[in-house]
Amino acid sequence: MGIWPRLQSAFLVAMLATATPLFAQTDGKDEIIQKLLDRVDALEREVAALEQAQAPQGVQTAPLAPPPIAAAPEPPPSDDSTQPDNASRFNFHGYADADFQRDVDGNTKKFELGEIDLFGTERLSPHLTALMELVFETDDQQLVASVPVNVERLLLQYRGNDFFNVDIGSYRTAIGYYSTAYLRGAWLQTAISRPKMFTFEDQGGFLPLHAVGVSVNGRIPSGDLNLHYVAEGGSSRNYGDTAGLAVDLSFNRATNLAIYSQPLGVPGLEFGFSTYHDLLAPAAGFQLDRSLWMVHFVYVRGRVEFLNEGLRIGIRDLSTPGAATGLGFYSQIAYRVASSWKPYARVEYLNASGRGAISTAFDRQFVPWETVYTGGVRHELTDNVAVKFELARETDYLRPSYITAAAQLAFTF
Amino acid sequence: MIAALLAAPMPHYAADPAGGFAAVVHQSNPTHNLRFGDMLSMFEGASRGWANGSRVVLVERDAGSAPFRYLMGHLLNTTPGEYKRSLQNIEYRGDLPVSIKVLNSDAAACQFVFNVPSAIAIVEAGSLGSRACSGIQVLRIDGKLPGEEGYRLK
Numbered sequence: 077m078g079i080w081p082r083l084q085s086a087f088l089v090a091m092l093a094t095a096t097p098l099f100a101q102t103d104g105k106d107e108i109i110q111k112l113l114d115r116v117d118a119l120e121r122e123v124a125a126l127e128q129a130q131a132p133q134g135v136q137t138a139p140l141a142p143p144p145i146a147a148a149p150e151p152p153p154s155d156d157s158t159q160p161d162n163a164s165r166f167n168f169h170g171y172a173d174a175d176f177q178r179d180v181d182g183n184t185k186k187f188e189l190g191e192i193d194l195f196g197t198e199r200l201s202p203h204l205t206a207l208m209e210l211v212f213e214t215d216d217q218q219l220v221a222s223v224p225v226n227v228e229r230l231l232l233q234y235r236g237n238d239f240f241n242v243d244i245g246s247y248r249t250a251i252g253y254y255s256t257a258y259l260r261g262a263w264l265q266t267a268i269s270r271p272k273m274f275t276f277e278d279q280g281g282f283l284p285l286h287a288v289g290v291s292v293n294g295r296i297p298s299g300d301l302n303l304h305y306v307a308e309g310g311s312s313r314n315y316g317d318t319a320g321l322a323v324d325l326s327f328n329r330a331t332n333l334a335i336y337s338q339p340l341g342v343p344g345l346e347f348g349f350s351t352y353h354d355l356l357a358p359a360a361g362f363q364l365d366r367s368l369w370m371v372h373f374v375y376v377r378g379r380v381e382f383l384n385e386g387l388r389i390g391i392r393d394l395s396t397p398g399a400a401t402g403l404g405f406y407s408q409i410a411y412r413v414a415s416s417w418k419p420y421a422r423v424e425y426l427n428a429s430g431r432g433a434i435s436t437a438f439d440r441q442f443v444p445w446e447t448v449y450t451g452g453v454r455h456e457l458t459d460n461v462a463v464k465f466e467l468a469r470e471t472d473y474l475r476p477s478y479i480t481a482a483a484q485l486a487f488t489f
Numbered sequence: 490m491i492a493a494l495l496a497a498p499m500p501h502y503a504a505d506p507a508g509g510f511a512a513v514v515h516q517s518n519p520t521h522n523l524r525f526g527d528m529l530s531m532f533e534g535a536s537r538g539w540a541n542g543s544r545v546v547l548v549e550r551d552a553g554s555a556p557f558r559y560l561m562g563h564l565l566n567t568t569p570g571e572y573k574r575s576l577q578n579i580e581y582r583g584d585l586p587v588s589i590k591v592l593n594s595d596a597a598a599c600q601f602v603f604n605v606p607s608a609i610a611i612v613e614a615g616s617l618g619s620r621a622c623s624g625i626q627v628l629r630i631d632g633k634l635p636g637e638e639g640y641r642l643k
Contacts, residue, residue, distance in 0.1 A: 167586050169577055195581060207583060235585065238538070243583065256582055264578055343530055376575075377533075378566035415568055456570040488577065 168196040171261035173486040175215075175268070189214040190484070193228070193260045207231040207243075211260055226278075228260055228286075236294075243291040250293070250306040250334040251350045252385045253372040255285050262486035266381055268466040269482070271406040272424050272448050273387060277313050282389070282402075282443055283368070284312040284354060287330050300341055304348075306334040312354050330354035336372070344377025355394075362433075363394045381410040381420070391434060398432025400439050408450075416456040424448040440473045447471045461487040508614040509643030510559055511635045512628040513599060515606040522629040525641050529564060531609060534579045534587040539607060546588045548598045548610035556595070556611045559642075564611075596621035611642070 173190035192212040209228040258265040275281030289310015296303035312330040336348020386405040404426035452466030530536035595616035614635040633640040
């Protein structure tokens with residue numbers, strides 16, 4: 077063994093020995109662990125490189141830090157034997173998909189690029205993290221050289237402890253389950269299509285899935301019930317703003333409170349509710365007061381994925397007499413068979429009605445669908461690539477029922 | 490055919506070593522006994538802290554190794570692809586990423602646990618006798634140690 081590996085080993089042992097008392101301190105503990113992990117990685121690489129350089133000269137492999145590894149019959153960890161861990165300060169994931177769709181009229185059959193979702197986090201300090209998510213909406217591009225870019229999320233996150241965390245910036249509203257679990261990234265979600273009620277705002281969706289402001293979240297001391305809360309205040313994106321009809325209210329008072337439970341006795345189960353209120357202007361001349369209640373009951377574990385959400389939305393016109401309500405739900409079940417096939421099925425229903433200036437007919441211009449039945453299968457080609465096939469039958473108020481079909485290749489990188 | 494598919498075992502996961510498996514942690518870890526469900530929650534990423542407040546570092550063996558196959562097929566009842574998806578989903582929801590170190594031998598896993606006070610690894614129980622695993626603590630699972638009647642990691 078050369079002098080450098082010995083020095084490195086001695087330094088590592090000394091560093092660990094001096095660092096151990098520090099772990100008794102709560103503050104900064106994670107940072108110390110992280111630094112140790114980084115340092116161990118770096119030393120492993122250096123030792124491996126030195127060993128490799130000296131190997132032809134017949135020098136025997138030596139221990140890294142503690143003596144036990146010297147006698148181990150298996151090789152010590154090196155860069156060749158370890159995979160990169162995900163505990164580094166910067167984490168990046170990308171998601172993309174390519175699709176083939178048979179559209180509403182049955183005549184439109186085309187390949188198209190889906191979205192390119194770039195998601196990254198940077199740990200700035202033990203308690204501060206920056207999060208950014210950019211989406212290239214290639215599925216919405218009008219011209220070859222004109223791809224809409226959407227800053228999906230941009231957050232400065234303060235992670236105080238399990239009970240108090242703060243996100244400041246552009247966040248996704250914690251309404252229901254699906255919106256926070258699968259906001260973007262086709263590879264992350266089992267199905268090709270999202271539940272219809274969670275259609276994005278810029279594609280005609282009526283739920284406020286994004287907002288800019290402050291979100292406070294954490295656990296509530298509740299024993300095995302394991303309650304969590306999310307309290308949000310900010311300004312939501314305006315409904316229908318890509319239709320050119322929007323009149324932004326300068327202050328739309330978007331508030332949201334969500335409470336949910338993840339019982340310790342039933343891992344994978346989550347149920348809860350959220351209540352959201354804001355002002356919005358979907359079209360010129362309207363100033364609407366919107367209230368939204370959602371409940372969810374979800375079980376995701378092992379082979380099973382069982383998602384259920386219900387909503388009640390109420391809208392009141394502040395300038396003219398008129399109000400509208402909507403009741404809806406979706407239920408999705410998926411079950412992995414064999415090792416890599418996951419068939420799924422989903423049923424959705426929404427009934428919107430109104431009176432006065434927000435008549436039922438007016439409502440249905442914005443939310444025309446009534447029921448959607450969806451079925452499909454997801455197959456994992458590799459750990460990073462999935463292919464999906466899906467059929468859906470949609471019943472609308474404004475046109476005859478129709479069937480859509482789609483195939484998707486979704487991957488992460 | 491549907492019934493056969495539903496009942497089909499995951500083909501990648503072959504027979505496990507006769508001695509079973511063990512969950513090992515740093516000698517200084519004040520947790521000496523872990524509920525089986527709590528251990529699963531740690532490896533699922535749902536639970537990421539020890540009782541003393543330190544952050545859990547998961548140590549996993551390489552894909553294809555017996556401990557990894559046991560973790561995927563028996564403990565978590567998932568596949569490497571779905572496991573990766575669920576861990577990324579945690580991070581995507583805005584939570585801190587799960588800390589994972591993947592190592593290619595039980596000796597390396599034990600050595601890592603020896604060095605990192607908040608790490609937990611699942612290794613073959615047969616490896617516990619090696620010198621590499623001598624300086625670490627074997628956790629009781631639901632009060633049982635490997636080899637005892639009713640031990641669940643086998």
